[in-house]
Amino acid sequence: MAELRTEEFQVNMGPHHPSTHGVCRLLLTLDGEKIIKVEPYIGYLHRAIEKICENRTYPMCIPILDRFEYVTAMSCNYVFSLAAERLAEIEVPERAEYLRVIMLELNRIASHMIFFGTTVMDIGALTPFLYALREREMIMDLFEMTCGQRLTYNYIRIGGVSRDIPKEFIPKCRETIKTIDEKIEEYKRLLNGNPIWKARTIGIGKLSPELAIAYGASGPILRASGVEYDLRRDDPYSIYDRFDYKIPTYQNGDVYDRYMVRLDEMQESCKIVAQALDGLPEGDIRAKVKPNFKPPEGEVYTRIENSRGEMGVHLISDGTNKPFRLKARGGSFAHLQLLPEISKGCLIADLVAIFASFDVILPEVDR
Amino acid sequence: MTKEELKSYLESNYPELTYSESGKYDLLFIVEAQKLVKTCEKLRDDVKLQFNYLGNISGVDTTENYLTVYQIASISNKLRLDIKVILPHDNPSINSVQSVWPAANWYEREIWELYGIEIHNHDNLTRFLLPDDWDQGHPMRKDWDAPDFIRFPQK
Amino acid sequence: MIATSVTFWLKDLLGSIGLSGDLLTIATYGILAVAVFSLLSVLALFLVWWERKVAGHIQQRFGPMRNGWHGWYQTLMDGLKLLQKEDILVFTRDRMVFFWAPIMCFVAAFAAYIVMPFGEGLIVADLNIGILYIVAITTFTIISLLMAGWGSNNKYALLGGMRSAAQVVSYEVPMVVSILIVVLSAESLSMVKIVEAQGGWIWNWNIFKIPVVGLVAFITYIIAAVAEANRTPFDLPEAEQELVAGFNIEYSGMKFAMFFLAEFINLFTVSAIAVTLFLGGWQGPGPASISFIWFFLKTFAVIFLLMLFRWTYPRLRVDQLMEFAWKFLIPLTFVNLIIAAVMKHFGWYLGN
Numbered sequence: 001m002a003e004l005r006t007e008e009f010q011v012n013m014g015p016h017h018p019s020t021h022g023v024c025r026l027l028l029t030l031d032g033e034k035i036i037k038v039e040p041y042i043g044y045l046h047r048a049i050e051k052i053c054e055n056r057t058y059p060m061c062i063p064i065l066d067r068f069e070y071v072t073a074m075s076c077n078y079v080f081s082l083a084a085e086r087l088a089e090i091e092v093p094e095r096a097e098y099l100r101v102i103m104l105e106l107n108r109i110a111s112h113m114i115f116f117g118t119t120v121m122d123i124g125a126l127t128p129f130l131y132a133l134r135e136r137e138m139i140m141d142l143f144e145m146t147c148g149q150r151l152t153y154n155y156i157r158i159g160g161v162s163r164d165i166p167k168e169f170i171p172k173c174r175e176t177i178k179t180i181d182e183k184i185e186e187y188k189r190l191l192n193g194n195p196i197w198k199a200r201t202i203g204i205g206k207l208s209p210e211l212a213i214a215y216g217a218s219g220p221i222l223r224a225s226g227v228e229y230d231l232r233r234d235d236p237y238s239i240y241d242r243f244d245y246k247i248p249t250y251q252n253g254d255v256y257d258r259y260m261v262r263l264d265e266m267q268e269s270c271k272i273v274a275q276a277l278d279g280l281p282e283g284d285i286r287a288k289v290k291p292n293f294k295p296p297e298g299e300v301y302t303r304i305e306n307s308r309g310e311m312g313v314h315l316i317s318d319g320t321n322k323p324f325r326l327k328a329r330g331g332s333f334a335h336l337q338l339l340p341e342i343s344k345g346c347l348i349a350d351l352v353a354i355f356a357s358f359d360v361i362l363p364e365v366d367r
Numbered sequence: 368m369t370k371e372e373l374k375s376y377l378e379s380n381y382p383e384l385t386y387s388e389s390g391k392y393d394l395l396f397i398v399e400a401q402k403l404v405k406t407c408e409k410l411r412d413d414v415k416l417q418f419n420y421l422g423n424i425s426g427v428d429t430t431e432n433y434l435t436v437y438q439i440a441s442i443s444n445k446l447r448l449d450i451k452v453i454l455p456h457d458n459p460s461i462n463s464v465q466s467v468w469p470a471a472n473w474y475e476r477e478i479w480e481l482y483g484i485e486i487h488n489h490d491n492l493t494r495f496l497l498p499d500d501w502d503q504g505h506p507m508r509k510d511w512d513a514p515d516f517i518r519f520p521q522k
Numbered sequence: 523m524i525a526t527s528v529t530f531w532l533k534d535l536l537g538s539i540g541l542s543g544d545l546l547t548i549a550t551y552g553i554l555a556v557a558v559f560s561l562l563s564v565l566a567l568f569l570v571w572w573e574r575k576v577a578g579h580i581q582q583r584f585g586p587m588r589n590g591w592h593g594w595y596q597t598l599m600d601g602l603k604l605l606q607k608e609d610i611l612v613f614t615r616d617r618m619v620f621f622w623a624p625i626m627c628f629v630a631a632f633a634a635y636i637v638m639p640f641g642e643g644l645i646v647a648d649l650n651i652g653i654l655y656i657v658a659i660t661t662f663t664i665i666s667l668l669m670a671g672w673g674s675n676n677k678y679a680l681l682g683g684m685r686s687a688a689q690v691v692s693y694e695v696p697m698v699v700s701i702l703i704v705v706l707s708a709e710s711l712s713m714v715k716i717v718e719a720q721g722g723w724i725w726n727w728n729i730f731k732i733p734v735v736g737l738v739a740f741i742t743y744i745i746a747a748v749a750e751a752n753r754t755p756f757d758l759p760e761a762e763q764e765l766v767a768g769f770n771i772e773y774s775g776m777k778f779a780m781f782f783l784a785e786f787i788n789l790f791t792v793s794a795i796a797v798t799l800f801l802g803g804w805q806g807p808g809p810a811s812i813s814f815i816w817f818f819l820k821t822f823a824v825i826f827l828l829m830l831f832r833w834t835y836p837r838l839r840v841d842q843l844m845e846f847a848w849k850f851l852i853p854l855t856f857v858n859l860i861i862a863a864v865m866k867h868f869g870w871y872l873g874n
Contacts, residue, residue, distance in 0.1 A: 011677045019763040033681065033840055043496040051507060086392045122763045124754060124837025130581040196755055196836045213442055216421050216470030227442060234445045298391040301438045301449060303422060314425045314436065327425035329438075337473045348681075348764050349839040366496065 008036055015044050019122045019352045022362030024336070026351075033347045038340040045366040053326040058084055058158060058293045061323060065313075066152035068328050069364040071114055074107040075306040076328075077156035082237060083302040083315040084158045087295035093284040096160035097239045102173070102276045103146070103155060104238075104304075105269040109180060110139040111307035112262045112269075115359045116187065119259060122356040123200050128190065135183050138176045145169055158293055160286030170277055177270040184266055201256035205342050205354035208253065215341065216334035219309030220261045221358060225253035231305035243275045255357040262307075262359075294321050308332050308359055330364030368415075370394060373446055376415070381406065387451065395449040400461050403452055407467040410439070410448070417441045418448060421468035426478035428509045433459040433484055439468075460485035481507035527643045529554065554646045558635050566786040570597040573786075573829055580833045604782075607775040612674060615772065619673030623666045624773065624780035630662035631784040634791050639713050641804045641814030652713035653705065656795060657698055660750070663788060664690040667752075667759060667769045670781070674772035682768025685840055686759035689749055692847040693756075697746035699855040703739040703862040704728050704799045707871070717803030727802040731871055735862045740800040742855050747792035748828060749843075752785065755835040756843060763837075793824035 014025040023044035029037040049068055053061045065080050066073040078100060085092060092100075117132035140150045146165050147155040155162050191197045207217070209225045222229055230247045232240040248264035250257035295317045303312035309331025316325040335358040343351045368376070374394055377384055383406050384396040398406050410418040420440045427434040433454040440447050454461060463486050464471045473495075475486045480496055483505035494501065504511055533550050541549055571586065571594065578585025586593025611620075637652040639645040649655055664687055671683015705711055707728060708719040720726050729736045749756040760768035770781045797803060797820040806816030838846065865871065 009677065011681075017766060033685075041495060043498075046496050048506065089391075120836065124757070124761065124763065125835060126577075127581050127833050130583065134582060191836075194836065196838055199842050200836055200839060213419050214469045216468070218422075229442050235440075235447060298389050299395070299436075299449075300391045301393060301423065301436075303438075310422055312423055312438065314423060314438065316427060324429075325425070325427045327423065329423040329425075333473065334470055337470070347839060347841065349761070349837075352764050 006031060013351075019355065020362075021118065021355070021360060024360070024362050024365070026339075026355075028348070028351070030348070033349075035343055035346055035348065035351055038343050038351065040336050040339060042336065042362070042365050045362050047363075047367065049367045050326055050328060053323055055322065057321045058295070058323065059291075061326065062157065063152065063154045065328065066154055067363065068367060069306070069308070069311065069330055069332075069361060070151055071361055072107045072111045072307050072311075073152045073154075074103045074156060075304060075311050077153060078104055079302055079304050079306075079311050079313045080315070080326075081156050081158045082304065083300050083313045084293070084295055086300045086302060087298055087315060087317050088158075088289075088293070090159050090287050090289065092160055092287055094281050095164075095283040096285045096287075098276050098280045099161050099165065099285065100156055101238055101240065101243075102273055102280075103143070103153075103161075105272045105276070106139050106142060106173075106176075108307045109177075109266045109269050110136045112266045113139075115262055115307070115356075116259070119255075119353075119356040119359075120191065120197075122352050123197070125191075125197075128187065131183070131187070135180050138179065142169065142173055142176060145172070157286065157289075159289035160284070162286075164285050170280075173273065173277060177273050181267055181270045184263055188263060198256070200349075200353060201259060201357075202254060203252075204255045204350050205346070205357060206252065206254050207338070207342055211341065212253065212338075215338040217309065217338055218331050218334065219305060219307070220265060221258055221309060221331075221335060223247065223249045224257040224261045226251045231303055231310060235303060237302070237304055240272075242279070243272045245269075245272050255353050258357040265307075292321050294319060303329075306331060308361065308364065309335065328367055330361075330367070332358070332360040332362070332364040336360050336365055368444060368446060373416075373448070377448075381409070384450075390449055393447045393449055395451060397451045397453065400452050400454060403450075404462045404464055404467065407437070407439075407450070407464050410450075411467055415444075416446060417443050418446070419443075419468075421464070421470045421474075424464075424471060424474035424478060426482040426484060426507065428482060428507065430456075430509050432456055433482060435461060435478060435484065437464065454484065458485070459483070460487060462487045463489040465489060481505055483508065527645055527648060529646060531643075551646070558646060559632060562632060562635060562787055562790070563783070565790055566783045567597045567601065569786040569789060569825065570600070570782075572825075573832075576826065576829045577833050580830075601779060604779040605776055609775040609777065610772075612676070612772045614675040616673040616675060619669045620772075621673075623669035623673055624777040624784075626669065627663055627666035627784045628780045630659055630666060631787040631791065633659045633662075637713050638791075638794055639717055639798060639803055640817055642810040644804075644814055645714060648712055648714045651711045653701055653711050653716070653795075653799070656713075656791075657694075657701065660788070660791065661690070661694065663784065670773065671769040674769070676772050678765045678767070679769050679771045682759045682761075682765045682771070685765075686752065686769060688840075689752075689756065689758060689843060692844055693746045693749035693851075696742050696847065696851040696855045697750060699852070699859050700739045700743035700746065701795075701799060703732065703735065703859055706859075706862055706866055707732055707736075713798055713803075717798055717805060720802040721805055724802075727800065727805070729800040732862060732865060733870070735858055735865060736800065738854070738858050739862070740796070742851060742858070743796060743800065744824075744827070745851060747796060748831060749847075751788045751792050751828070753789065753828060754832040755838050757832075757837060758840055758843060761837060789825060789828065790821065793821045793828065796824050797821045 008029055008031050011028045011030055013028055014020040015023040025041040027039040028035055049064055052064055062077055062080060065076040068076045113132040113136040117129035120128040144150050147153050207225050209227045212222050212225045228247055228249045245268045248261050250261055297317055297319045299316040301312055301314045303310050312329035314327040315323055318324040343354050383402045384398055387395045387397050410416055418439045418441045420442050422438040422440055425436050435452045437450040463475055475489055476495060478484050479486050479492055480494055536546055536549050575585040586596035589596045589599055634656045636646045637649050637655055667686040668683045671679045708716040720728055729740045752759050770778055801820050804813035804817040
């Protein structure tokens, strides 16, 4: 009997594909449904943010960096402002630091809500996406109330924040985090007992801690692999040392753990926001910074814990009012290059689940 | 290990590293291009340091030189360090640190593509950010100008 | 009481105005075909609208609201839009296969209704092999999906077509074995006889009549039916997050509408079969003239159940789908069949 011959074939997944979360092209080499090789092709969203920033003054860079990672634009604002402040050694007022923490943590929750919705949708359940967006909407309302924007905030500025929160913010924010905390419990009840959900996520896309560290994985993906590393605690910035929160860590490094880490992180963020609201002092919201901001010569690399891992800005100043060099680093860039390593030998459906669990966002990769 | 301790430890045990004043927040050391990979390996395998995590590599064009800056960290010891390599402006080339940190792969590809710095011993040096048919040089270089790229007048 | 069946009644009526022979047969079945076709088209449109409403309310939104009261003619407008759309044809398609696939899908979906008893006497033809005929004819749907996948000359479509073939071949087995349990109990393949055997009280329905076994058979049938109708959690052939749209990726305009309508008619078919086999078909209190109301009520209840599945469950992976069918569902249904046979032999039935 003649042996059956099989033939590998290539499929272009993307640039326009529902589950690549933007415009990423994955060139899959398939044997039936089994994946032999994945090659990510990026650059479809390349907007030359780094080049443009070299030609703008420091305050003008912030709205451009909003577009660097638009799902957590607060973090983009913050990491750049932090770099500029460290260069110029600016002391930020107490109230501004509290407001920054509140906004950063609210934005982290909003971003993880998107993660939750899209991941569950990629695995086939359409409904939780709308639930997650409903909760995210409440946070968007808070942001709109504060800075008038819902996606690209331009709120955190060099030396402080752009404006104070309105009176109604605090009661509404307390109500929001209380609701979100309850809703996350509801999400857990909705999915964690579902056998199909478990079958699709547990043991899929296992990432060992050694591989994760070697490939520069950070944030929730690193913590899901059992490495307890959170820049908020381990490379402290802002006033995170004043709050009491846990760093959720899981051991298996599969899709399920990456999902659980993020759900737990949302609840921890709720705690931080509640504490920050309690401790919010009165006072200035912005240090005195000249409109024509000129930091002294030097270079600095700041990194913060974003919802997608380490977000960093490498800023070099030559003493003029424009950055000499600005390199933006997003967590997704490292995670996307990890994808081919761990998706070998799995099925197309698993690749979709792994891609979703990495929470890759393409503007952050391409910049 | 605090920043000062790390600085004195590196200065006493790593003669190939020279401290640079321009690093404002984290420590910045300069290393020669030939000794880069060896030093990085040593930093990673040093039990006291364990710089096992590569955060970022940025390329810089200072108009006189090219720089590559490696932002590395130690996850277990919670340390941060920047390592800078100064390359000549003509025919810049450097060895890949992929053997030390596999994460370097894409960062080096990006530097190769946008700055035109040649990377030796890299396993996959292909275009990925720019279009496949790009023939207009290396856009992140300071002397690169596009017809529709408007520079604001320097004040 | 209508004279045994609507077919004979129509035949008498047409015979009384002077038709006879082949002409009479053609006219009778022609009228019935048009009637069933119109009914099903309306039903399919209604189901699309209802599905969107159910989805909307599960997802804390309203669904279609603009066209009429709660958007009741939304799908009609959608259908008109699809009719007007350009029929985009891929240059590299396999012409014959590409053309015939939607037609075959559509026809196969409708052909099952020849033996479907909508109410007492409301049946086009009471074939003595009724249920076997349905099982045979609905399988054509799968061939059409495979044809669509192959004919499109698109890798996603091909993967979708292959998935659907593998899936339906696997799930056909537990489905047929579940049906066999009912056939065993009713001692007939005729749809009408199966329903008539379930007359009387609620415990005469097959789901209760054969204690436990009937319930298990109903559940296995529903699972297999969901897979047969390509709905979540078994909607792998068109899994949009993986294969974009699966087998119908290259279809547009009316050809796509045919697939779409056929999908909803299949949904109604599997639910109607579930009702006929397990839930007593048209049986219910009241005169025979309202029996069709009971049939539709029960069918919509089953459809609602399937809709709840679709909007609340994640999707299975292709190998898990196969494993579930071959390692769990098929052994279970066979054991169930053996128990049912033993029970039949000793007469351990509830009801008559």
